[in-house]
Amino acid sequence: MTTDTITTDASRSDFSFHLAARDGAARTGEIRMPRGVIRTPAFMPVGTAATVKGMYPEQVKALGADVVLGNTYHLMLRPGAERVAKLGGLHKFMNWPHPILTDSGGFQVMSLSQLRKLTEEGVTFQSHIDGSKHVLTPERSVEIQNLLGSDIVMQLDECVSLPCEDKVAEKAMRLSLRWAERCKTAFGNPAGRALFGIVQGGVVPALRVESARELVAMDLKGYAIGGLAVGEPQDIMLAMIETVEPHLPVEKPRYLMGVGTPDDLVEAVSRGIDMFDCVMPTRAGRHGQIFTRFGRMNLKNAKHAEDPRPIDPQSSCQAANGYARAYLHHLVKAEEMLGKMLLTWVNLAYYQDLMAGLRAAIAQGRLQDFIAETKEGWARGEPAGEPA
Known part of the structure; x- marks a missing residue:
């Protein structure tokens, strides 16, 4: 076990990650931002539509949660990001004054929407609620997350279903990298908030490494591993974490999206992951x-x-x-x-x-x-x- 104090430039952004101790690849520390501290490793309860289903916000906080997750796709469809902004932002809207991470909506567009059409510009899709037509681009995803007032914003990416052909994973990975650049430009550098990139590449190690290296070169505030926990065996998921982890900066938080079971959590923590979210505990309950x-x-x-x-x-x-x-x-x-x-x-x-x-x-x-x-x-x- 080693102890460290590794931080980002808090004076510039008021968003910082402090790594307090390590045990092998595993790390514990704190993500600090104006609305609070996220103790890591952290599990983020999923509040997709501005609510952690079946729980009062005060209960969620009392259990030890420092951050919850909201979702761009669902909130843009109902009640609408502009309406939430008029009502004071997502924190006030859902009575959660602590940090909020918002997923970009990419996964939901790919998995829930009807008659979607993917282009370089973005995704045109029909709402699963009422069939209305919408367009989600990297810029619009960031705009929605800004309107919501999210503390941690996720880039828009293309998440493919597994298994898939290598060429399909490669095409989606490269599109996600281009979208990450556009998200970075749209997001800018607002004080106290962060944009995270998402490593894609299916289950092809070389693609995962390339994705990680390209995202790290963009100098984002944190990095997620996406496109896993979508039906592949656990050993494949863990192998992809082991492939990506050496290429992610030690001094920035790492987030494994959509994971998972308690066993998934302990195995991923031991491989250096800092943040998780999953609907499993609420859905199972x-x-x-x-x-x-x-x-x-x-x-x-x-x-x-x-x-x-x-x-x-x-x-x-x-x-x-x-x-x-x-x-x-x-x-x-x-x-x-x-x-x-x-x-x-x-x-x-x-x-x-x-x-x-x-x-x-x-x-x-x-x-x-x-x-x-x-x-x-x-x-x-x-x-x-x-x-x-």
Whole structure:
């Protein structure tokens, strides 16, 4: 384990990354900006449409989240970026005065929109909501994110589905690089905010390396790895992280987009990733699935119907330590809104506790022990009788 104090030029931009400690490739530190500090490694709850589904903003913050994610595609369609700006910006609109990262909308355009047409200029598409026609260019994506008041803005990129032919991945990667240049020009250098580039290239190592090197040459405030967690096996995803990581600056934050399971998180942290987002904990909670230190549990299962025990009495989360499994099972089976809320709470609490544990383990130089203990708990499952 080594300790460092590596910063960007905070006096110029008021956005800085402070790397406090390393354990192997893993890092812990802080991203500092006017609206707050993001402790890294960080998991960002997904608030796609200006809400983390099933949670009050105060709950999300109390669990330990320093930043949430909003989405350009969804917010441009409803309620509209100009309307949000008139109402004081996204932070005021959703009552979240802390940092917000906005995804550029590229992934959603490719995966959700109807009759999309991709050109050098941008993407023309029909809304999945009402079929209305829209155009999203790199400049418009940055404009929308600026109207929202995002603290961390993501470049517009083309995200291809995997598996795909190498030539398809190459074409998308090169287009994404050209769009990154246009995003940088459109974004400028506003104080206290940051533009991140997105490394693309499918599962072709040479393309990933080229993408990373070209983006680093643009001297952006941070770098994301995109186009993964889209159905490829975990070992492929981890191999791509290992390919890209040596080519990213040590002194800038690294963000793995759309990831993932608790196991994905610990493996990616050990390979040098600082930031994550994923809908998994909230989506799973709405469908009766929870993540715990004993592994994954399904509250739909009949075995919980008469179980008076809480999920985990040692958890700091009231939803995990204060409600009977039988009651949670009933809520899930009855499709009650409260069940979705409570299980989402359980999941986000576990994810934030896991990240806090990873940060502490890196600082103490015992990351591999922490990961081994954590995985042993998942594999062993719940002890007989009362949860340990």
